[in-house]
Amino acid sequence: MLSVQKNVSLKKLNTLNFESTAEYFCSVSSKKELSEALTWAQEKNLPIIVLGKGSNVLIAADMQGLVVHIAIMGIELFSQNEENLVVSVGAGEDWHQLVLKTLKMGWFGLENLSLIPGSVGAAPIQNIGAYGIELSDRFDSLEVVDKTTGQYKKMSIEDCQFGYRDSLFKRPGQDKYIIVSVNLRLSLKPNISIEYPALKNSLMRLHTQLQMKHGQSFEECLTPKMISDIVCSIRRSKLPDPLNIPNIGSFFKNPIVTSENLLSLRKLYPDIVSYNFCDENMKISAGYLIEKAGWKGYEKDGVGVDHRQALVLVNLGGNAEDILSLAHEIQTSIFEKFSIQLEIEPRIYR
Numbered sequence: 174m175l176s177v178q179k180n181v182s183l184k185k186l187n188t189l190n191f192e193s194t195a196e197y198f199c200s201v202s203s204k205k206e207l208s209e210a211l212t213w214a215q216e217k218n219l220p221i222i223v224l225g226k227g228s229n230v231l232i233a234a235d236m237q238g239l240v241v242h243i244a245i246m247g248i249e250l251f252s253q254n255e256e257n258l259v260v261s262v263g264a265g266e267d268w269h270q271l272v273l274k275t276l277k278m279g280w281f282g283l284e285n286l287s288l289i290p291g292s293v294g295a296a297p298i299q300n301i302g303a304y305g306i307e308l309s310d311r312f313d314s315l316e317v318v319d320k321t322t323g324q325y326k327k328m329s330i331e332d333c334q335f336g337y338r339d340s341l342f343k344r345p346g347q348d349k350y351i352i353v354s355v356n357l358r359l360s361l362k363p364n365i366s367i368e369y370p371a372l373k374n375s376l377m378r379l380h381t382q383l384q385m386k387h388g389q390s391f392e393e394c395l396t397p398k399m400i401s402d403i404v405c406s407i408r409r410s411k412l413p414d415p416l417n418i419p420n421i422g423s424f425f426k427n428p429i430v431t432s433e434n435l436l437s438l439r440k441l442y443p444d445i446v447s448y449n450f451c452d453e454n455m456k457i458s459a460g461y462l463i464e465k466a467g468w469k470g471y472e473k474d475g476v477g478v479d480h481r482q483a484l485v486l487v488n489l490g491g492n493a494e495d496i497l498s499l500a501h502e503i504q505t506s507i508f509e510k511f512s513i514q515l516e517i518e519p520r521i522y523r
């Protein structure tokens with residue numbers, strides 16, 4: 174049954190650990206409870222704000238209205254043929270636990286996305302991605318409820334309009350949709366993707382330790398579980414754990430530039446880190462730019478730039494406005510040095 178509480182602290186529900194109070198708060202574990210929450214808020218004419226695990230939000234004010242925490246669970250096999258399967262997952266499931274469970278079942282494809290914090294329902298919002306794979310590469314469809322009408326509907330990959338850390342759900346007015354479940358298309362046969370440079374380099378170091386059978390290639394020796402373990406160990410060595418140092422992962426998106434722009438930048442910064450994007454465009458490492466501009470390890474007013482990964486801003490005892498003002502200082506400095514405008518990745522509530 175739906176239980177709505179008043180004046181609830183959100184400190185433990187955002188991984189930056191900023192203090193904020195929800196005017197009203199409820200956690201919903203079924204579609205029925207979610208529908209009840211929508212009706213409850215509609216009757217009182219209150220806005221609804223959806224929260225998963227709070228690992229990609231910057232909450233800079235108290236939340237007026239009803240904050241709905243999505244806790245709809247369940248992992249079910251939806252369909253299967255000889256090679257592939259579709260698994261239907263409740264929006265409240267933990268993303269990394271899902272990755273581990275699918276690997277255990279022999280359902281492959283999510284290994285590169287290991288250890289990304291957050292809920293399954295939030296994964297399509299910014300089309301989570303890491304180590305050369307994005308959610309959209311494994312996506313089949315999802316189910317949403319429209320919070321303005323209370324109607325449920327299925328959406329296809331085309332409907333979701335996925336892009337780099339982007340989807341329909343991030344466009345103005347489209348946060349009217351609440352995701353209740355996500356269907357992922359996985360493989361029964363390992364289909365390993367190791368082209369991403371940081372992953373490839375770590376794997377190459379393993380090369381000598383692997384017992385390769387006669388005629389077997391290096392790739393054939395690798396298992397999805399090995400990829401998952403390596404991704405986890407790279408991530409643990411590079412990124413601060415929000416439980417120890419509150420953060421929300423990458424604070425900025427990697428900027429996209431034309432190949433021509435990249436060439437001119439490379440003349441000044443020969444070691445600039447870039448990745449292929451699409452058409453004539455390239456993605457530049459925002460972490461490289463921030464580090465090059467001297468921000469790595471910087472601390473001020475209880476907030477700072479992580480000392481291992483310059484793309485991650487950390488809360489060392491400050492507040493949301495301090496971190497936003499640091500972010501703006503970084504944006505200005507990157508624009509002055511490289512003529513590149515950094516875009517903030519997480520959703521800001523103020």
Ligand SMILES: Cc1cc2nc3c(=O)[nH]c(=O)nc-3n(C[C@H](O)[C@H](O)[C@H](O)COP(=O)(O)OP(=O)(O)OC[C@H]3O[C@@H](n4cnc5c(N)ncnc54)[C@H](O)[C@@H]3O)c2cc1C
Binds near residue numbers: 296301412
């Ligand atoms: C240490 C660290 C590392 C990270 N690494 C990566 C990475 O490698 N790649 C990557 O892409 N991201 C990364 N992130 C960001 C984050 O993990 C993802 O964006 C994740 O999907 C957020 O999930 P969440 O449940 O915490 O979402 P929340 O922070 O709770 O919500 C994020 C947004 O989604 C909306 N939302 C949440 N659930 C729903 C729903 N069911 N329906 C509709 N809207 C919803 C919220 O309203 C909010 O606008 C990292 C974060 C951290 C802290």
